[in-house]
Amino acid sequence: MKIIIETDRLLLRELLPSDKEGIFHLDSDMDVHEYLGKNPIKTIEEAQNIIDFVRLQYQENGIGRWAVLLKENHEFIGWAGLKLVKENINGHQNFYDLGYRFIKSFWQKGYGYEAAKACLDYAFNVMHLETVYAHAMIGNEGSKRILEKIGMINTGTFFHENDECLWFELNKKDYRG
């Protein structure tokens, strides 16, 4: 059984080993990594490791980030989805984090919003989660705008590995669908 999430323009499905070129394209770009620690990957093996790591989460946690494809031509444009974060971030542990990352040529087309919104729907309506969390580095206006637009609430800032980040939360009782 494979789960596919469909939106107006996108398909979200599990990341597959065959997405490694797409992940490499995404994660080897310094501009994509501007607010992600400025440490893009350099080899296709690293892309493969990222996919293996996410696929392990599907098994262990039943969830992980998904590949995002354009519906019209099935082109890989990035990833989005929920991750069970087991380590401590901003005083939270074992929480569901919403995130996304897109190849630069697909920025500013509303894909991030469209994918993030579908993932939030999935979190509350399918997984029945109580609270979804997210964070974005200060200065990453694109990411901040997406989180605000899907209705997540900025509840403060914190330092994550020397970078100041915004913290976002949304409880299902405040989710308007």
Added chain:
Amino acid sequence: MNLIIETERLLLRELLLSDTEAMFKMDSNPIVHKYLWNKPVETINESREIIEYVRKQYIEHTIGRFAVVLKETNEFIGWAGLKYNDKELNNRINFYDIGYRLDEPFWGKGYASEASFAWLDYAFNTMKVQKMDAAAQSENAASNRILQKIGLTITEEYLEDDVRWNWYELNNPNI
């Protein structure tokens, strides 16, 4: 967000109003309704109402039966999936059941089992449903075989309008 479940040969997606004609073709066939209540639908309007009723369940319960479509041709062949029963059935209320109905040309090809395996997987592993129920008329050999094949077991026999039914259950092995 639209959920689609993909199996080897099938796509499971929400029932749409554009499925009305295919639903009518299936549900107006007396053979399809032999082990239901022998009341096939008579007008296309009834089929539209059924789809509207299921679509209301998607909103109220975030689930309901889904259309079954052949991956290869995109052809509608019937429905399968989960229903949250908020009305009493065999002395039970507020439970999930699994069910399916395929148009006659698509019987005997393992499609109902394939769809039901996927739905059981989705119910137990994604929705974390605690227990799955199902019912089939005792005489409906094919339907009983499908429920047994996907792992449900008969826990009760009961009568509804003088017809014998088997009640099936399976607890989520992961909870």
